[in-house]
Amino acid sequence: MVNVMSKIKFEIEKRKAKVELPETLVFGQLFTDHIFEVDYDEELGGWHNPTIKKFGNIGLSPAAMVFHYGQALFEGLKAYKQESGRIALFRPQKNVERLNKSAKRICMPEIDPDLMLEALIELVRVDKDWIPTKQGHSLYIRPVMFASQALLGVHPSHNYKLIVMLSPVGPYYPEGFRPVPILATDKYARAVRKGTGEAKVAGNYAASLLAQSEANKEGYSQVLWLDAIEQKNIEEVGAMNIFVQFKNEIATPALNGSILPGITRMSVIEILKEWGMKISERTISINEIIDAYKNNELVELFGTGTAAIISSVSKLKYNDHVLLFDETKAGELGTKLYEELLGIQIGKVSDRHNWMVYID
Ligand code: PLP
Ligand code: COI
Numbered sequence: 001m002v003n004v005m006s007k008i009k010f011e012i013e014k015r016k017a018k019v020e021l022p023e024t025l026v027f028g029q030l031f032t033d034h035i036f037e038v039d040y041d042e043e044l045g046g047w048h049n050p051t052i053k054k055f056g057n058i059g060l061s062p063a064a065m066v067f068h069y070g071q072a073l074f075e076g077l078k079a080y081k082q083e084s085g086r087i088a089l090f091r092p093q094k095n096v097e098r099l100n101k102s103a104k105r106i107c108m109p110e111i112d113p114d115l116m117l118e119a120l121i122e123l124v125r126v127d128k129d130w131i132p133t134k135q136g137h138s139l140y141i142r143p144v145m146f147a148s149q150a151l152l153g154v155h156p157s158h159n160y161k162l163i164v165m166l167s168p169v170g171p172y173y174p175e176g177f178r179p180v181p182i183l184a185t186d187k188y189a190r191a192v193r194k195g196t197g198e199a200k201v202a203g204n205y206a207a208s209l210l211a212q213s214e215a216n217k218e219g220y221s222q223v224l225w226l227d228a229i230e231q232k233n234i235e236e237v238g239a240m241n242i243f244v245q246f247k248n249e250i251a252t253p254a255l256n257g258s259i260l261p262g263i264t265r266m267s268v269i270e271i272l273k274e275w276g277m278k279i280s281e282r283t284i285s286i287n288e289i290i291d292a293y294k295n296n297e298l299v300e301l302f303g304t305g306t307a308a309i310i311s312s313v314s315k316l317k318y319n320d321h322v323l324l325f326d327e328t329k330a331g332e333l334g335t336k337l338y339e340e341l342l343g344i345q346i347g348k349v350s351d352r353h354n355w356m357v358y359i360d
Helices: 065-069 092-105 113-126 202-217 263-274 286-294 332-346
Strands: 034-041 046-054 072-074 077-081 087-090 138-147 159-169 180-185 222-226 234-237 241-246 249-253 279-282 298-305 309-318 321-324 356-358
Touching: 034 113, 046 113, 065 138, 072 092, 072 202, 077 332, 087 113, 087 332, 092 113, 092 138, 092 263, 113 138, 113 159, 180 202, 202 222, 234 241, 234 249, 241 263, 249 263, 263 279, 263 298, 263 309, 263 332, 286 298, 286 309, 286 321, 298 332, 309 332
Parallel strands: 180 222, 180 309, 249 279
Antiparallel strands: 034 046, 034 159, 072 138, 077 087, 077 138, 087 356, 138 159, 222 234, 241 249, 241 298, 298 309, 309 321
């Protein structure tokens, strides 16, 4: 693939007033002043015209292929203003790597990782005044890539657009940082092995919405997905990977092709190993969890994700089984991991893995 990348063009709008962030930030509702945008055209040699410009609506043909055949992917990562005042991104190279893997899976062009990383850094630099500093708050970075060619034939588009937007965020769940109730379902499936489950593509989320809405109506925040073939092994939660602490082992489902390889998951595994704890990536059936609960051998469950950070589970329902945990506060291990991970991100805990990318 040929990249004809020139340097990023800056079309910066000066703000008239200082950025004033509201006291409460609902996840993904507020956006900063600028976006990064770059276009892909096979005939022009690939990605071209990378620009940081004012946030605003974009023009697309009604025939743009993304609307019809769903070639769209996204990413999610965060920037933090650390206690020292320095600004840092958490493992952005991993998101760029995953973005390119997702692109490949749905026949979209990969992008030069150096340009993508530079775009993330420059955009955050431009809108750095939007980074919230309250505990657990951050600047959420959302890259999205989609097919923009106006054509109704079913084949990979020849044109794409990649946009990065920024959103100052607080907690992902309305529960705040309190534990969340989740519902395991065998009524629907999110993704199947050899499908697109391990890619961060928009269609996976569309496929999950009906189950999530039904779970919400029953009072559950998210769905705990089971494997699509046997419908007995746990996979992941709507927006998080899942960890199970048994009495003698911490386990998380092995990446089998239908689970999103979470960057928080990967980081938590590294931290647990560093702490000398036994962490297994393996098949975990829903019945194993229920049996462990009945036998007092289940300590806690927690989810991991960029938006959700570490979220403990307050309740897990599966058919007639209801497993109850502390709903007022996160479990011991979940809390320890939350403090360690967030500590690294905000500069309170040493970044001995070199995960943070400083932009100043
Ligand atoms: N699983 C799904 C379906 C997700 O949407 C997310 C969020 O990105 C995750 C897992 C966690 O991934 P990460 O830790 O990279 O944010
Ligand atoms: C994230 O954690 O970045 C996610 O993408 C989860 C969700 C907002 C879809």
